[in-house]
Structures are given as C-alpha cells and as structure tokens.
Amino acid sequence: MKATALLESQHRKVEALFKKLENGRTDPQVVLEELANSLAAHMAIEQEIFYPKVKEIDADVINESYEEHAVAELALKRLLMTDPEEEAFMARVTTLKELIQHHVQEEEEELFPAVEKKVNEAQLAQLGKLMKARFEEVMEAGFAAAVPRGMAKTSSDVSKKELSRRKTKSAA
Numbered sequence: 001m002k003a004t005a006l007l008e009s010q011h012r013k014v015e016a017l018f019k020k021l022e023n024g025r026t027d028p029q030v031v032l033e034e035l036a037n038s039l040a041a042h043m044a045i046e047q048e049i050f051y052p053k054v055k056e057i058d059a060d061v062i063n064e065s066y067e068e069h070a071v072a073e074l075a076l077k078r079l080l081m082t083d084p085e086e087e088a089f090m091a092r093v094t095t096l097k098e099l100i101q102h103h104v105q106e107e108e109e110e111l112f113p114a115v116e117k118k119v120n121e122a123q124l125a126q127l128g129k130l131m132k133a134r135f136e137e138v139m140e141a142g143f144a145a146a147v148p149r150g151m152a153k154t155s156s157d158v159s160k161k162e163l164s165r166r167k168t169k170s171a172a
C-alpha cells in the first residue's frame, strides 16, 4: 500500500475509535488502550520514517506536524490519567479528538497531495511497506513502550533529536 494511503486508513481507524469512545457503548478503558496504541504507532511511523523522508517537500508543515504530535501526545497522556467517571473525561476525549482532526486535515489536504506529486508510486509503495512493518512493531510493544514517561518530553522530541543526530553524523 502507498505510504499516504496507509496513513489515511489509520486516520479513519482512529476516527472510528473516537466515535466508539463518544457513544459510550464499549468499555472506555478497552477503547482507550487501543486508541493510545494506535496513535503512538501512527505518530512513530510518521515521525521516524515518513516526515524525515518528505521534509524537503514542505518543511513548515512538517515542523508544525512534529509540534502537533507533541501536543496531542500530552493531551492523550492527560486523558489516560483521567477516570472515565470524572467529569473531565469526555471533555478531554473531545479536546484530543479536535487536536487530531485539525492535524489530520492538514496532512490530508496539504501534505499528502504535495507528497504524491513529488514522490513516485514505487517509492511510496516501498515506504508504505517499511512503515507498515514498523507500525505493527510499535502496536505490539504498546503505548507505554513507545513514548517517554512523564510530561516533560514527547516521542516527537525524541524523533526530532534522533533525526538531527543522524544528519550531523552523515555531514561529518
């Protein structure tokens, strides 16, 4: 599957999980765990593989994307710390959903069309294969293993640091 199509299908899956959380018919802890794992894995493949690969196509959107991932990850952590019985629970679900909606819209309306114009089908398919494998790996390990502990640092910060470390190394 093309990298962009893979990411879009994961966006749809996350949207379905939000719907499930909001309609309240399934145990929120179960849905929340799947949501956290899916988001961590999705953000990981974008931060580690997709964004670095397409950064020169639109550096502004990519820089903003790393920041939006960081904020979404913190909002997700706040949600994970909230008892579903608490009044704040649904407000935090909605806030996270809206953050993600905004971000997904930018990816699908600005970034992905630009990428599909510049990167050929074969390369996109190759990238998609790599990303799918990494996605499954992070899904399997789970949210807690994929993101740093606490509120001071996010997986987005870690990915960006790793990227600049690789750049310095290849420049040397």
Ligand SMILES: [Fe+2]
Binding pocket: 043, 046, 065, 069, 103, 107
């Ligand atoms: Fe993203």
Ligand SMILES: [Fe+2]
Binding pocket: 007, 011, 042, 046, 104, 107
């Ligand atoms: Fe995305």
